[in-house]
Amino acid sequence: MTVRKWGVGLKSAGDFRESQCSRKCFICGNMLQKIINLTVRDVRFPTSLEQHGSDAMHTDPDYSAVYVVLDTESGLKGFGLTFTLGKGTEIVVCAVQALAGLIVGTSLQDIVSNFRGFYRLLTSDGQMRWLGPEKGVIHLATAAVLNAVWDLWARAEGKVGPSYQAPMVTFTVSLRRPRLTTHCHCFPVASVEAARRHGESQEDEIYISDVITGEHLLCRVSIQDPKQIISCIDFRYITDVLTEEEALDILVKAKGGKQQREEEMLSQGYPAYTTSCAWLGYSDQQLKQLCTDALQNGWTRFKVKVGADLEDDIRRCRLIRQMIGADNTLMIDANQRWDVADAISWVTRLAEVKPLWIEEPTSPDDILGHAAISKALAPLGIGVASGEQCHNRVMFKQFLQASALQFVQIDSCRLGSVNENLAVLLMAHKFKVPVCPHAGGVGLCELVQHLILFDYICVSADLSGRMCEYVDHLHEHFASPVVIRNARYMPPKDPGYSCEMLESSVRRHEYPNGDVWKLPIQK
Ligand SMILES: C[C@H](O)[C@@H](O)CC(=O)C(=O)O
Numbered sequence: 370m371t372v373r374k375w376g377v378g379l380k381s382a383g384d385f386r387e388s389q390c391s392r393k394c395f396i397c398g399n400m401l402q403k404i405i406n407l408t409v410r411d412v413r414f415p416t417s418l419e420q421h422g423s424d425a426m427h428t429d430p431d432y433s434a435v436y437v438v439l440d441t442e443s444g445l446k447g448f449g450l451t452f453t454l455g456k457g458t459e460i461v462v463c464a465v466q467a468l469a470g471l472i473v474g475t476s477l478q479d480i481v482s483n484f485r486g487f488y489r490l491l492t493s494d495g496q497m498r499w500l501g502p503e504k505g506v507i508h509l510a511t512a513a514v515l516n517a518v519w520d521l522w523a524r525a526e527g528k529v530g531p532s533y534q535a536p537m538v539t540f541t542v543s544l545r546r547p548r549l550t551t552h553c554h555c556f557p558v559a560s561v562e563a564a565r566r567h568g569e570s571q572e573d574e575i576y577i578s579d580v581i582t583g584e585h586l587l588c589r590v591s592i593q594d595p596k597q598i599i600s601c602i603d604f605r606y607i608t609d610v611l612t613e614e615e616a617l618d619i620l621v622k623a624k625g626g627k628q629q630r631e632e633e634m635l636s637q638g639y640p641a642y643t644t645s646c647a648w649l650g651y652s653d654q655q656l657k658q659l660c661t662d663a664l665q666n667g668w669t670r671f672k673v674k675v676g677a678d679l680e681d682d683i684r685r686c687r688l689i690r691q692m693i694g695a696d697n698t699l700m701i702d703a704n705q706r707w708d709v710a711d712a713i714s715w716v717t718r719l720a721e722v723k724p725l726w727i728e729e730p731t732s733p734d735d736i737l738g739h740a741a742i743s744k745a746l747a748p749l750g751i752g753v754a755s756g757e758q759c760h761n762r763v764m765f766k767q768f769l770q771a772s773a774l775q776f777v778q779i780d781s782c783r784l785g786s787v788n789e790n791l792a793v794l795l796m797a798h799k800f801k802v803p804v805c806p807h808a809g810g811v812g813l814c815e816l817v818q819h820l821i822l823f824d825y826i827c828v829s830a831d832l833s834g835r836m837c838e839y840v841d842h843l844h845e846h847f848a849s850p851v852v853i854r855n856a857r858y859m860p861p862k863d864p865g866y867s868c869e870m871l872e873s874s875v876r877r878h879e880y881p882n883g884d885v886w887k888l889p890i891q892k
């Protein structure tokens with residue numbers, strides 16, 4: 370069999386497809402998971418009706434998802450999404466449609482055997498990169514598509530998912546191949562089990578268990594080898610602060626104690642904070658009730674929206690501080706409302722409630738502005754957090770270089786999926802800045818839990834100053850919703866990247882023809 374490896378110099382989808390040898394995996398000869406179709410849907414939830422998700426800049430958010438499904442020839446599917454706020458979701462849908470030609474016709478194995486090359490193919494298309502590059506609508510679309518690829522990869526590695534009807538017997542022949550195929554990710558466990566039923570030998574079983582055991586916490590993909598993780602990252606534009614060798618070194622060093630950390634996470638979960646008690650549009654009565662409930666449920670860290678009216682903020686923050694007591698943690702979030710000087714004076718007035726951080730005090734693009742705010746607020750013991758609208762790894766690099774933020778808020782749908790988030794996790798580690806992911810939106814908690822678990826187990830090995838956002842909205846629409854126990858994220862158990870939505874929910878909320886949108890909406 371001809372074995373071909375590809376560099377990152379692929380110029381077009383045609384090149385990428387031509388680089389496939391056949392419909393068999395070039396490592397082990399198994400059937401490839403050829404991607405034969407991409408569907409994308411505009412799914413919106415009318416959250417603005419009850420002011421869920423409201424803040425000083427987004428007063429009427431309808432939490433929405435650009436929902437992508439990848440179909441493969443074998444029947445296995447990959448589900449992905451990116452997050453939007455209602456109007457304009459159709460524009461991201463168009464961008465996904467524009468990217469579809471770059472993925473349909475390739476196979477999962479082609480992609481993951483050169484994931485860096487595929488990331489660059491999607492983000493560097495000679496015509497479409499003009500729309501970004503790597504920012505705005507086109508990058509949100511990239512996130513949706515790549516999230517679906519990661520989901521597909523994880524499912525191909527895991528056990529049978531609810532929507533997977535694999536033609537299992539076709540895989541049995543390839544299982545007779547020798548053990549050199551240990552690192553191949555070509556076939557799902559379903560086919561392994563089928564193979565066993567069809568009388569494969571003991572030798573094959575040893576080989577099979579080599580493949581399916583190991584760490585499953587990076588999206589439940591058994592990427593054993595730090596080198597393989599590194600091979601998913603595009604280091605272009607960040608090598609001045611993080612080289613491939615340094616990144617590898619971080620992952621190799623973090624191997625010590627990994628198993629204990631994984632066990633710790635499986636038994637105790639990852640610490641979380643809640644934003645759901647104090648959206649800007651909620652009444653004082655609601656704040657009190659939600660805080661009471663949250664405290665009863667074990668929450669100790671709370672985020673409050675601020676930035677519209679100073680006197681109102683002082684009243685609401687005092688109320689929340691009174692409710693949660695002096696020992697619990699409070700954060701405030703202005704969602705980009707202020708100019709730099711206003712941010713400093715406004716937050717200084719709110720210092721009495723002892724916030725741990727002020728989030729997005731000014732424009733998300735203003736790196737030096739964030740640095741000035743960080744410097745001014747440091748004596749008050751208040752840090753600056755940002756990232757939910759930080760559009761790529763280059764911006765994060767500069768925020769870190771400029772000491773412009775003290776908490777890195779990665780976002781699973783703003784950056785170019787797991788690939789680009791890996792780069793940011795590694796840079797944050799190098800700069801010793803804790804990562805506290807953003808999750809205020811539909812599906813973001815489901816996705817980001819994988820990244821933060823990976824960060825703890827495989828990168829930072831540190832929980833100090835770290836927590837992951839949780840919002841208590843819309844989880845019921847997901848096939849594998851997040852599990853929170855004692856205010857901590859419990860590691861997901863189902864294969865995949867947790868972004869499959871229930872088909873009934875998608876149909877009901879599809880815009881503009883779903884039932885939810887056909888009925889008169891009371892505003
Ligand atoms: C519009 C979103 O709800 C936004 O307010 C979320 C956010 O800023 C956060 O969760 O943080």
Ligand SMILES: [Mg+2]
Binds near residue numbers: 702704729757807
């Ligand atoms: Mg925020």
